[in-house]
Amino acid sequence: MSVQGNSILTVNNIEVIYNRVILVLKGVSLDVPEGKIVALLGANGAGKTTTLKAVSNLLRAERGDVTKGSIEFRGKRVDKMTPPELVKQGVVQVMEGRRCFSHLTVEENLLTGAYTRKVGRAEIKRDLERVYAYFLPLKQRRNSQAGYTSGGEQQMMAIGRALMAQPAMILLDEPSMGLAPQLVEEIFEIVRDLNQKEKVSFLLAEQNTNVALRFADFGYILENGRVVMDGKAADLAANEDVKEFYLGISSGARKSFRDAKHYRRRKRWLA
Amino acid sequence: MIYRETGQYKSNYGADEQIFPIRQDRIGVMIILALAYLVVPFIGNDYWFSAILIPFLVLSLAAIGLNLLTGYAGQLSLGSAGFMAVGAFAAYNFMLRIEGMPFLLGFILAGLSAAAVGIVFGLPSLRVKGFYLAAATLASQFFIEWVLTKFPWFTNYSASGVITAQKMVLFGYAFDTPVSRYVLTLVIVTLLALVAKNLVRTRTGRDWMAIRDMDVAAEVIGIPMLKTKLLAFAISSFYLGVAGALWAYCYLGTVEPQAFELTRSFQLLFIIIIGGMGTIVGAFFGAAFIVFFPIFLNLFTSTVFAGQLDPGMLSHLEQFVFGSLIIFFLIVEPLGLARLWQLGKQKLRLWPFPH
Amino acid sequence: MLFFIEVLIGGLLAGVMYSLVALGFVLIYKASGVLNFAQGSMVLFAALSFVSILAMGVPFWLALLLTLAIMVLLGVVIEKVVLRPLVNQPQITLFMATIGLSILIEALGQMIWGSQVHGLDLGINDIPFNFYGVFISQFDLFAAGCAAVLVAGLSLFFHKTKIGRALRAVADDHQAAMSVGIPLKHVWTVVWAAAGFVALVAGLLWGSRLGVQFALTLVVLKALPVLILGGFTSVPGAIVGGLIIGATEKLAEVFIGPYFGGGIENWFPYALALVFLLIRPDGLFGEKHIERV
Ligand SMILES: Nc1ncnc2c1ncn2[C@@H]1O[C@H](COP(=O)(O)OP(=O)(O)OP(=O)(O)O)[C@@H](O)[C@H]1O
Numbered sequence: 041m042s043v044q045g046n047s048i049l050t051v052n053n054i055e056v057i058y059n060r061v062i063l064v065l066k067g068v069s070l071d072v073p074e075g076k077i078v079a080l081l082g083a084n085g086a087g088k089t090t091t092l093k094a095v096s097n098l099l100r101a102e103r104g105d106v107t108k109g110s111i112e113f114r115g116k117r118v119d120k121m122t123p124p125e126l127v128k129q130g131v132v133q134v135m136e137g138r139r140c141f142s143h144l145t146v147e148e149n150l151l152t153g154a155y156t157r158k159v160g161r162a163e164i165k166r167d168l169e170r171v172y173a174y175f176l177p178l179k180q181r182r183n184s185q186a187g188y189t190s191g192g193e194q195q196m197m198a199i200g201r202a203l204m205a206q207p208a209m210i211l212l213d214e215p216s217m218g219l220a221p222q223l224v225e226e227i228f229e230i231v232r233d234l235n236q237k238e239k240v241s242f243l244l245a246e247q248n249t250n251v252a253l254r255f256a257d258f259g260y261i262l263e264n265g266r267v268v269m270d271g272k273a274a275d276l277a278a279n280e281d282v283k284e285f286y287l288g289i290s291s292g293a294r295k296s297f298r299d300a301k302h303y304r305r306r307k308r309w310l311a
Numbered sequence: 312m313i314y315r316e317t318g319q320y321k322s323n324y325g326a327d328e329q330i331f332p333i334r335q336d337r338i339g340v341m342i343i344l345a346l347a348y349l350v351v352p353f354i355g356n357d358y359w360f361s362a363i364l365i366p367f368l369v370l371s372l373a374a375i376g377l378n379l380l381t382g383y384a385g386q387l388s389l390g391s392a393g394f395m396a397v398g399a400f401a402a403y404n405f406m407l408r409i410e411g412m413p414f415l416l417g418f419i420l421a422g423l424s425a426a427a428v429g430i431v432f433g434l435p436s437l438r439v440k441g442f443y444l445a446a447a448t449l450a451s452q453f454f455i456e457w458v459l460t461k462f463p464w465f466t467n468y469s470a471s472g473v474i475t476a477q478k479m480v481l482f483g484y485a486f487d488t489p490v491s492r493y494v495l496t497l498v499i500v501t502l503l504a505l506v507a508k509n510l511v512r513t514r515t516g517r518d519w520m521a522i523r524d525m526d527v528a529a530e531v532i533g534i535p536m537l538k539t540k541l542l543a544f545a546i547s548s549f550y551l552g553v554a555g556a557l558w559a560y561c562y563l564g565t566v567e568p569q570a571f572e573l574t575r576s577f578q579l580l581f582i583i584i585i586g587g588m589g590t591i592v593g594a595f596f597g598a599a600f601i602v603f604f605p606i607f608l609n610l611f612t613s614t615v616f617a618g619q620l621d622p623g624m625l626s627h628l629e630q631f632v633f634g635s636l637i638i639f640f641l642i643v644e645p646l647g648l649a650r651l652w653q654l655g656k657q658k659l660r661l662w663p664f665p666h
Numbered sequence: 667m668l669f670f671i672e673v674l675i676g677g678l679l680a681g682v683m684y685s686l687v688a689l690g691f692v693l694i695y696k697a698s699g700v701l702n703f704a705q706g707s708m709v710l711f712a713a714l715s716f717v718s719i720l721a722m723g724v725p726f727w728l729a730l731l732l733t734l735a736i737m738v739l740l741g742v743v744i745e746k747v748v749l750r751p752l753v754n755q756p757q758i759t760l761f762m763a764t765i766g767l768s769i770l771i772e773a774l775g776q777m778i779w780g781s782q783v784h785g786l787d788l789g790i791n792d793i794p795f796n797f798y799g800v801f802i803s804q805f806d807l808f809a810a811g812c813a814a815v816l817v818a819g820l821s822l823f824f825h826k827t828k829i830g831r832a833l834r835a836v837a838d839d840h841q842a843a844m845s846v847g848i849p850l851k852h853v854w855t856v857v858w859a860a861a862g863f864v865a866l867v868a869g870l871l872w873g874s875r876l877g878v879q880f881a882l883t884l885v886v887l888k889a890l891p892v893l894i895l896g897g898f899t900s901v902p903g904a905i906v907g908g909l910i911i912g913a914t915e916k917l918a919e920v921f922i923g924p925y926f927g928g929g930i931e932n933w934f935p936y937a938l939a940l941v942f943l944l945i946r947p948d949g950l951f952g953e954k955h956i957e958r959v
């Protein structure tokens with residue numbers, strides 16, 4: 041497959057079942073190299089969120105179970121850890137739909153992110169300022185109730201909150217959801233910034249294939265709970281099938297039904 | 312391979328919109344109904360009819376009523392026994408004060424009275440949600456209890472407040488044996504259950520569910536909040552009212568406010584939770600559990616601990632086990648027995664494959 | 667007029683007693699969205715344990731400590747055994763679980779400590795003293811003092827401590843709280859232990875008022891209108907709500923009740939609370955439910 045050696049997160053052939061009957065992931069493997077951004081792409085219901093939750097172990101609260109395979113973070117098995125333990129290890133998930141604490145102020149929201157850290161006030165204060173430096177709009181609204189802030193601000197708050205835990209890796213679920221293209225671009229810029237300056241690795245679930253592939257280093261494409269394609273982001277973006285089916289760009293040549301069949305055949309073979 | 316819908320093609324809309332679209336389900340329902348109507352009346356004894364089957368059926372009906380409101384329309388109510396009381400007393404007073412009123416008509420009027428009261432107490436639901444509403448529905452419970460005990464007109468100035476229910480006579484036939492009352496209850500419950508099962512698939516039922524899932528959003532897409540919520544209260548109370556009348560006339564034989572206290576409201580809630588919220592079969596599962604379980608428990612403790620524990624301790628022990636079991640149930644299957652039933656069917660459909 | 671004031675003050679102080687029970691609810695509701703119907707049983711359990719331990723000849727303060735330990739333990743066990751497995755279930759399921767719990771705790775208390783009625787004497791002089799011609803119960807004043815201290819403490823706890831903040835975060839969205847590494851177990855354990863403590867205070871005060879008996883569990887039904895009025899999530903609301911309910915209930919009972927042949931205290935607080943609700947659907951002080959479509 042791809043890069044070995046210095047990977048920060050490895051997911052080995054996991055299977056996830058909800059409610060003991062609904063099989064959602066059918067053997068997903070992926071690999072996040074240290075300090076990179078990896079995009080997890082796929083249509084609605086492909087299993088992106090499920091994969092992220094399997095890693096962060098938020099699955100169990102939804103009656104989901106990882107029934108096969110293993111998950112390693114820095115070479116250590118983490119599949120049996122609780123979410124707080126994982127956060128302490130340095131893996132934080134930013135959940136789909138932002139999920140801010142609506143009755144807390146923006147600043148209180150950010151502070152909850154530092155819950156697992158046993159450090160003094162001064163250091164927390166310093167981190168807070170650092171987060172504000174990345175997300176300028178938050179600073180102005182630090183004392184307003186989070187429930188009344190805009191979607192973009194909430195997304196920033198969610199990422200900022202995760203950042204307060206000083207993670208080595210962030211699992212970011214659909215940051216573009218419901219945001220204007222301009223704002224999506226902005227958020228992704230910040231993600232890239234964080235990746236480069238703070239050395240945070242990202243595993244990023246996205247529907248917006250176009251943007252995601254532009255900012256990511258590697259990509260995986262998920263369909264029906266299986267990885268059907270993977271590779272360098274640039275390669276994927278150049279791939280004819282991806283272009284056609286995920287980016288909506290036809291390669292100029294006339295499309296015929298045979299091409300679609302070619303992709304399907306290839307998909308089956310890969311799966 | 313038994314439970315599989317393959318090969319059952321629907322060739323017209325009628326077939327696709329049946330209450331029980333899958334043939335096996337249809338056959339199952341037929342068998343149960345046949346048993347209930349054709350076999351049970353001949354093999355059951357009086358104890359079974361009057362101590363088990365009638366209360367089971369009436370509680371199921373009441374639970375369906377509550378489920379329409381709470382499980383489908385999402386309005387948590389802690390005052391359902393109050394509406395049962397309204398039904399029981401309405402039936403009594405209509406039959407008492409109107410000469411020659413047929414009892415079935417009395418039951419219908421009981422339902423309608425309860426519905427009217429339900430609408431009044433449903434009004435706060437337009438402003439108030441969740442537990443605020445639930446706690447507010449307690450007001451209806453206490454208020455109704457208070458009215459029925461404070462104003463002797465309702466009990467026809469009976470000294471004890473406990474009144475003997477009038478005889479139920481239809482075309483000269485008196486329902487005075489347990490088996491006849493069982494059949495009467497069964498007919499009413501079957502009928503109303505089918506109506507409910509059908510109702511929740513209609514526009515009304517879908518509007519209820521939309522309101523349950525998010526009422527602001529439902530209103531935004533044009534579901535009239537006022538009408539939908541009040542309709543839920545009205546229909547639910549109608550069911551509860553009829554159930555209250557049945558409870559008084561077919562089960563107790565007396566009409567008394569004490570039969571409809573807060574504990575009864577909680578009992579109904581337990582039934583729909585254990586049975587499964589937002590399902591009609593669930594009401595039957597839950598009621599069966601609530602009726603049978605104490606009997607088993609009593610049988611069990613009195614044989615195992617016979618003579619070793621004093622009766623007070625024994626009843627505390629039973630209470631303890633009952634409480635634990637409810638919690639256990641909620642933990643193991645929070646969606647209720649109906650969900651287990653559905654999962655079972657789902658498994659059966661895939662059988663012999665696990666997924 | 668003097669009589670009116672006396673009734674009013676009596677009502678206000680009685681209201682404080684309602685607030686004490688309501689506080690226990692608020693704590694748990696705020697942190698876990700659970701409307702803990704078993705709070706009343708916990709009050710009974712606390713009082714029952716205390717008098718029974720006292721009856722064994724254990725000195726007052728030691729008995730108090732032991733009961734506190736028992737209540738904290740009870741809270742912790744409830745959280746672990748009952749609520750933890752029900753994480754992420756709808757509120758109504760959790761509510762039903764606590765009704766089951768109340769049945770269980772009542773039975774348990776009476777199995778362990780017996781079911782006879784006990785008296786409880788806290789050694790507070792209950793002779794009313796004369797304040798410019800108005801008679802005020804010393805005991806009630808003492809109860810009000812306890813409540814005030816309790817509330818001040820709880821408010822500080824919620825707003826000024828890290829765990830208090832975590833607790834409010836959990837109250838808003840427990841999955842999200844989990845995702846940032848707040849251990850729900852920990853937070854909930856703290857809350858239930860605190861609720862056990864509040865139940866103990868309420869149990870002692872109510873127990874010495876009514877005698878320690880089964881009827882103590884019914885204080886829940888008194889606390890609910892207070893909660894509707896004050897909001898399920900507000901500590902100050904529980905207090906103000908209690909005061910309003912206590913005062914109007916007494917006034918109504920004395921001045922309006924006779925016209926209806928009495929007995930209105932069961933539903934009157936609810937009706938009152940409902941009227942308030944129609945004006946403010948989240949209670950007087952309840953956190954506004956932020957709803958966006
Ligand atoms: N709690 C659950 N119980 C049962 N099934 C679930 C649960 N959560 C998700 N699923 C199912 O798992 C499948 C994958 O869902 P998932 O949320 O992982 O998709 P996704 O790729 O994140 O989609 P989207 O882009 O819409 O967020 C879906 O078919 C969904 O119905």
Ligand SMILES: [Mg+2]
Binds near residue numbers: 213214
């Ligand atoms: Mg998703």
